[in-house]
Amino acid sequence: MAVMNVATYGFTMVAARLLGPQAYGAFASLMATLLVITVLQLALQATAARRIAAEPEHVAQIERTILGVTYRAAVALGLLLLVLTPVLNAVLRLDSLGTAALISVISVPFTIMGGQAGILQGERRWQALAVLYVLSGVPRLVIGTLLILWHPTEAAAIVGTGIGACAPVIAGWWFLRRPRHEGVQSEDHGFRRVIAESFHNSQVLLAFFALSNTDIVIARNVLTEHDAGLYAGGLILTKAVLFLPQFVVVVAFPSMATVGERRRALTASLGLVAVLGAVATAGAALLPDLALVFVGGQQFAEISDHLWIFAILGTVLSMLQLLVYSVLARQGQRSAYLVWSAFVVLVVLGLTTSSLRGLLAVVITVDSVLLAGLLVISLWVLRPSVGRVVPAPAEAD
Numbered sequence: 472m473a474v475m476n477v478a479t480y481g482f483t484m485v486a487a488r489l490l491g492p493q494a495y496g497a498f499a500s501l502m503a504t505l506l507v508i509t510v511l512q513l514a515l516q517a518t519a520a521r522r523i524a525a526e527p528e529h530v531a532q533i534e535r536t537i538l539g540v541t542y543r544a545a546v547a548l549g550l551l552l553l554v555l556t557p558v559l560n561a562v563l564r565l566d567s568l569g570t571a572a573l574i575s576v577i578s579v580p581f582t583i584m585g586g587q588a589g590i591l592q593g594e595r596r597w598q599a600l601a602v603l604y605v606l607s608g609v610p611r612l613v614i615g616t617l618l619i620l621w622h623p624t625e626a627a628a629i630v631g632t633g634i635g636a637c638a639p640v641i642a643g644w645w646f647l648r649r650p651r652h653e654g655v656q657s658e659d660h661g662f663r664r665v666i667a668e669s670f671h672n673s674q675v676l677l678a679f680f681a682l683s684n685t686d687i688v689i690a691r692n693v694l695t696e697h698d699a700g701l702y703a704g705g706l707i708l709t710k711a712v713l714f715l716p717q718f719v720v721v722v723a724f725p726s727m728a729t730v731g732e733r734r735r736a737l738t739a740s741l742g743l744v745a746v747l748g749a750v751a752t753a754g755a756a757l758l759p760d761l762a763l764v765f766v767g768g769q770q771f772a773e774i775s776d777h778l779w780i781f782a783i784l785g786t787v788l789s790m791l792q793l794l795v796y797s798v799l800a801r802q803g804q805r806s807a808y809l810v811w812s813a814f815v816v817l818v819v820l821g822l823t824t825s826s827l828r829g830l831l832a833v834v835i836t837v838d839s840v841l842l843a844g845l846l847v848i849s850l851w852v853l854r855p856s857v858g859r860v861v862p863a864p865a866e867a868d
Contacts, residue, residue, distance in 0.1 A: 472717070475609075478611065479608045479612070481612050482608075483707055486619060487766065491700070491770055492700025492701055492703075492770060494624055496691065496702070497563070497691075498628045499706065500563045500564075501563065501629050502629075503688065504563065507677070508548070508574070509581055510680050511585065511669075513672075513676050514585070514669045515537070515540070515541055515544065518668045519586055519588075520589045520590075520592040522668075533665075537665060538587075539662065540586070540669065541583055544582055545583050549579045553575035559571040562692075564692065570629065580633070580637050583640050584603065584643060587603065587640065587646075587647060588603050588643070590647060591603065596646070603642055603643055606639040608635075609635075610634070611632055615631025617631070619631065675798055675799055676795075678810035683791075685817060686830065687706060689818065693821070693824055693830065701771055701827060704766050704771035705771075705774050705781040708765065708766055708778055708782055709784045709785040709788065710785065712752075712785025713792065715751065716743065716747050716748075716793075719740050719743055720740075720793055723739075733801065737797050737850075740793055741794075744786075744789050744790050748787075751785065752782040752786060759775040759776065759779070760775065766778065777827070777828065777831070783835060784834060784835050787835060791842050794842065794846060798845070806845060806848060809841060809844055809848075813838070817834065821833050
């Protein structure tokens with residue numbers, strides 16, 4: 472995952488430098504759309520991993536069902552996005568139906584990888600899973616860079632992303648190609664049950680990804696193309712700060728799913744994420760020229776004084792991400808409504824802005840209010856249970 476993240480970040484830096492603010496702004500909006508679409512990939516992965524790890528005696532049936540659901544979901548999503556191509560073209564202001572249509576094609580391998588990775592994760596085949604993660608980043612960096620050097624447009628960059636996305640799918644097919652004995656069958660692992668769980672898992676993830684990526688789409692609609700490109704460049708630092716503490720989420724998640732450790736795990740993890748974010752923010756404030764190197768170079772020099780604000784946004788989002796996974800760990804239902812509500816408020820208020828700094832202020836304010844709300848709810852739900860009746864997990868919030 473570290474190699475994947477470094478390669479992905481490297482490609483983002485290369486694209487920002489070679490494309491320039493205007494073309495990179497369009498590419499960033501396409502990537503933000505893809506990131507939202509990957510909630511289906513993550514939902515399928517979570518469903519597969521949980522089912523196989525919990526009931527390994529049904530691994531053959533689960534694998535067959537998961538792959539069947541994955542292929543159907545990938546084709547259905549691709550067709551839906553193809554139909555919505557004119558909408559994407561208008562919302563993202565791409566002025567190219569062909570470029571917008573590429574999203575529908577790329578969504579297919581992205582989704583398929585989710586099911587494959589979930590099976591390997593559930594079976595604890597770590598070496599094979601590691602290969603999938605490496606292939607999710609390195610081919611994109613190499614192929615995408617070559618295509619941008621050949622033809623420096625957002626279309627070439629997104630084509631490189633799509634070709635790179637095929638590599639882990641091919642590897643996943645290779646690792647899962649062997650036939651299996653069906654063994655014990657269970658109705659719990661039928662198509663309808665798996666589809667229902669995957670749909671449920673996608674709700675909270677979709678809300679968070681929509682909230683954390685809609686600002687670039689808003690920027691494309693309320694700012695000039697130049698300023699929208701500058702905003703997209705600043706978001707490179709935001710995403711870096713957001714993904715920096717992912718290891719905290721990975722390590723803390725099992726504890727957050729354990730009744731006796733939930734509160735302590737959440738508070739300690741939030742503290743660590745906050746410290747990492749504070750260090751990144753201080754670095755961006757004290758060394759803006761160095762931070763600018765990681766954003767895209769002198770083409771984005773106009774936002775050098777704003778980079779520390781983008782780092783604050785990344786810190787807030789990273790803490791929000793941890794709280795969202797805490798909701799997943801305790802099987803909370805109603806907290807997701809708050810995330811969706813914040814998304815609506817952000818869109819409404821964001822469309823009233825007309826400057827880069829104004830949009831930043833709205834985004835940080837809305838995200839911070841949501842962070843405070845989820846934190847209060849989480850600490851209340853996870854308060855010590857001495858002297859009170861502990862509600863069922865699904866009713867906790």
